[in-house]
Amino acid sequence: MSDVRYPSPQPSPRSPQPQPPPGxxxxxxxxxxxxxLGVSGLSAARALAGLGAAVTVVDGGDGPAQRxxxxxxxxxGIGTRLGDGDTLPAGTELVVTSPGWRPDSPLFAAAAAAGAEVIGDVEVAWRLRRPGPDGxxxxxxxxxxGTNGKTTTTAMLASILRAAGLRTAAVxxxxxPIVDVVLAEDRYDVLAVELxxxxxxxxxxxxxxxGAVLNLAPDHLDWHGSMAAYAADKGRVYHGNQVACVYNADDPVTEELVRAAxxxxxxRAIGFTLSAPGPSELGVVEGLLVDRAFVQDRRRTARELAEVSDVRPAAPHNIANALAAAALARAYGVPPAAVRDGLRxxxxxxxxxxxxxxxxxxxYxxxxxxxxxxxxxxxxxxYAPVVWIAGGLAKGAVFDELVRESAGRLRGAVLxxxxxHLIAEALARHAPxxxxxxxxxxxxxxxxxAVRAAARLAGPGDTVLLAPACASMDMFTDYKQRGDxxxxxxxxxxTG
Known part of the structure; x- marks a missing residue:
């Protein structure tokens, strides 16, 4: 990757030209x-049927919601088949899958045997992109x-783009659903896309x-099969990048993914760090978010983008999210003032x-x-000191490193x-x-x-922190219901 300057990529208007029907x-x-039959499946089915495809939706469930x-x-006019997500409908030429379906699903094995390609709704949306009526x-x-922070960073990015006067959406x-956005009559200047x-x-x-990879840690290994496969799929966000590959300079694995792309x-490779940035990086200096990547002389100068206090909450990992969002926005040509205003x-x-x-x-x-x-x-x-509320579905995770690193901050734990029991065992080993x-x-x-138990362990100045380190579906519908x-x-x- 060449470390070169480039002009702002804003397109110039040109005369309208006839376009073929989308898709x-x-x-x-x-x-x-x-x-x-989830949100993305419904969106894809309706869009594809509207484009003239013969669509059948399959789902292994057969409950009230599916019906x-x-x-x-x-x-x-769209056909469905409930209670059987394994059998490929006869004559299928293409399978469009919702994100959660595992790669080893029998449906996909049948598709491979039939010579049918399998893609997701994001790929459908990518293929459906089309010029606007003005050409x-x-x-x-x-x-x-990234493993964590995707939604926050994408929303921050959209806020920055809007502050720059750009028509955008977080999708x-x-x-x-991204398929709905690319087919909408309303046109966007640029999209902030969480993947x-x-x-x-x-x-x-x-x-x-x-594209940006925020961080990388073991997650969803039951779906991907290995950490290497998980990392490789994350790294796909860099392949074919046109302007910038944004990576976490404090997480070397993300830089390795850039090098492999x-x-x-x-x-260009653009790093972000919670420390003072080097050339072609964004970072933090004396309470300021600064840019040494998109400046005239990045070897010797930096440009102030915002104050750390403009990021809410100003927790370290959220500052990292803000730097990543700023890097993507700056790669698109957004001015520094818009970064500040968007974060505020x-x-x-x-x-x-x-x-x-x-x-x-x-x-709390x-x-x-x-x-x-x-x-x-x-x-x-x-936070410190912390009374930690944790536990749920571990998804194959181990907790020794987490507990070992956090032991000095813990006033108590409620599990x-x-x-x-997996967290309890780690606490017994590393924070007895x-x-x-x-x-x-x-x-x-x-x-x-759990909250009452945490209150008994906490004292003035402490923080009771619900950071479960586990999925929620053993006790709750999702993490939102757990937080509620x-x-x-x-x-x-x-209220007593």
Whole structure:
């Protein structure tokens, strides 16, 4: 990758030219099977049927929700097959899968045997991009992936782009289904795209303007099969990048993914770090977010982008998110003032290091979104002393390193959920003096008991932190319901 300067990639308007119908070359008239009746599956099925494809949607479930959605599709002339997600419909030429379907699913083995390609909704959207009625090229994609922080970084990026006066949307693994966005009549200047490893796995043709891998830690290994396969799928976000590959200079694995990527001539490697940045990096100097990548003389000068206090909350991992978002925005030509204004305007979603209340001098923080050890480590590093509420479904994770690194910050721990014994064992090995409340309850009242137990362990100046390091589905519908239960229990505690 050459370290070269390049002009702002904003396209110039040109005269309108006739365009073929969107998707006509790749989808019209084909027999397509859509795997999954979730949000992305419904979006893909409707879009492909609207383009003239013969669509059948298959789903292994056959409950009320699936039947209701199947009825909606039937009214639109789209066929469905419930209760059997393994058998490939006869004549299928292409399979479009929802992100959660594992690569070793029998449906995909049958597709391979039939010579049918398997892609995801992101790849469909990529192939459906088209110029606007004024002849301008399709909106470029600025893509974000990583083990943790994807949603926050993508939302920050969209806020920065809006502050620059650009028409944008946060899409992909966040917000409106990306197929709907690329087919919408409303045109965008640029898209902020969150991509999971699942989505990247099924998007072989993706070639974005600029992409970022925020961090990399073991996750979803049951789906990918190995850490190497997981990393390789994350690294797909860099392949074919046109302007910048943004990597975490504090996480060497992300730089290795950049080095392995096949990019367009002139594409640059741009690092971000919580330390003072080197040339071609963004970083932090004396409470300022600074840019040494997109300046005239990056060897000797830096440009102030924002203050650390402009990032809310200003936890270390969230500052890293802000730097990554700023790097992608700067790669697109966004001015420094828009970075500052966009970060100031940004408000994080709930359940991401969210201060719920302060009760008797103790802060209660909801980071239910910390569903793996990497996210929990970042959350724990932001507070001290901490009474830690943790546990749930471990998804194959081990907790020794997390506990060993965080032991000095712990005032106590409250453990909940199916795999809490794994955390208890790690605490016994690496933090034997930390008091532990081990709760066996798994009913809806368990979180209230956990908050009361944490309150007994905490003192003024402490933080009770819900950062479970585990998935939630053993006790809750999702991490949001878990966080809501925590917030409700804290409010109950506050009212006595």
């Amino acid at each position: 006509a070359a790749g989808f019209a008239g084909r027999r397509i099977t859509v795997a999954g 209701e959605r199947a009825g909606q599709l039937a009214a639109e 301008r090229p399709a909106a470029p994609w600025l893509a974000v992936t 992909g693994n966040i917000g409106t 999971s490893s699942f989505q990247l796995h099924w998007a072989p043709g993706l070639r974005v303007h600029s 096949d990019v367009e001539e002139g594409c 305007a940004f408000r994080p979603d709930a359940h991401r290091i969210d201060l719920v209340a302060e009760v008797a001098g103790v802060s 923080v909801d980071d239910s979104k910390a569903t793996n050890t990497h996210a929990a480590r970042a959350s724990l590093a932001a 909940i959920g199916k795999d809490r 003096d930390v008091p532990v409340a081990d709760l066996e309850r798994t009913d809806t009242g368990a979180m209230a008991e 239960a925590f917030a409700a229990a804290v409010r109950e505690l506050a």
